[in-house]
Amino acid sequence: MTSLPWLDQKELWFPDPEQALDDPDGLLAIGGDLSTRRLILAYQSGIFPWFSDDQPILWWSPNPRCVLFPDEIHVARSLRRTLNRQYFTITADRAFSRVIRLCARTRAEGTWITEDMIASYSELHRQGIAHSIEAWNPNGELVGGMYGIGLGRCFFGESMFSLETNASRVLMVHLAGQLESWGYSIMDCQVESGHLLRMGARTIPRRRFLSILREAVSERPGHDAWDIQWRWPGPEGQPRSTRRVK
Template sequence: MTKRSFAQFFKNPREWREDLVAVGGDFSVDRLLYAYTHGIFPWSEDPIRWYCLDPRAIFDLNRVHFSKTVLRKVKQNRFRISFNEAFSIVMEACAYREKDNTWITPGFIEGYRELHKQGWAHSVEVWNKENVLVGGVYGVAIGKFFAGESMFSFESDAGKIALYHLFAKLRVSGFVLFDTQQLNHVTWQLGAYEIPKLSYLDRLEKAVETPSTWVIPPSLD
């Protein structure tokens, strides 16, 4: 589909007052890239529902609040941190629930795996001393915009440690917008806050002005 076709498929978030902007479509790379660069994201698979929330939750990359416990664990180097070593496994771990249903269904995993293969989606992995994956986070990077999708922890604070290292890399790379979509208790504790949809869309437009893939900078240690 062309950009014009996508523009006809999605309601224009600047003009449409509802959060739900489309139903249907697929998880193709072109559709996902169009959606993210226009403030839209998918939130279910059967059917696929596309949203642009008002208000929108974001992080200021220079004002993220980690607890003393998390910072101590980071300083102690208890874990090995990697980027893009196990993207699919991170997604599957984020999808795992003992009781509740998850929105990260097989169609999501397949679609975002292709985004990852083409350089648009990224993961951070946290490995313990036995080289077992115990935490991680994944999301979508376009230009200087990052959309945080989900994180998991199989060991206390491991997901937050993944976020700590992700934020650090994004700051070094000059990112200007981190979208976390909707506030929850964890993101609120870390410093996320809400802004009006139109303010978000203005920031997003600038952040994706040059829609390049993210080249992750090497570690300095």
């Protein structure tokens, strides 16, 4: 395998994402730390950490990149019926600590959300940079959630969980609607999955992603606080359908 740069904790930098390996796809650098300054620089540069407890910190920038343009969210007929019922209540930043820990606990294939990661992202949450989105059932129970990073007009989705059928899908629809209303350009999904692709996400070349990202993170957000005010229009509303962004 090609030699990768080791990052020094004292020096804050990342190599050019275009230098990332093809195999494993997107592996860019090793080491460094999970300080808030380094994490912010990473996301601004199109890079994210992904590693296990028994590994050093690994930094990634895959090619292609899985993204969701907020106005491309796809609402299937079955999901529309669930949305029409208004069964779930969607909120933001009400339970960040519970969301990130449930994301760690509910992953059947294991987790990269280590205690150090939880501590670092919790600090970013205190700084108003990391956010959680929650889905609550009618009994007031937290049954779905996502956490991620908001910089400029880009949201970087990190992980999600779902304890009831459709909780995460309803959450995604509301989040996309809110991001679009705020004028966000893009939601970074990092690595593709069948669930994300069915919701309207797609892959784009890393170079295009980085170009969109540079502009998006430099723009001021179109809101002051994180609050999911967007609501599905109800049975009479028209579901969104995937359309191509020029």
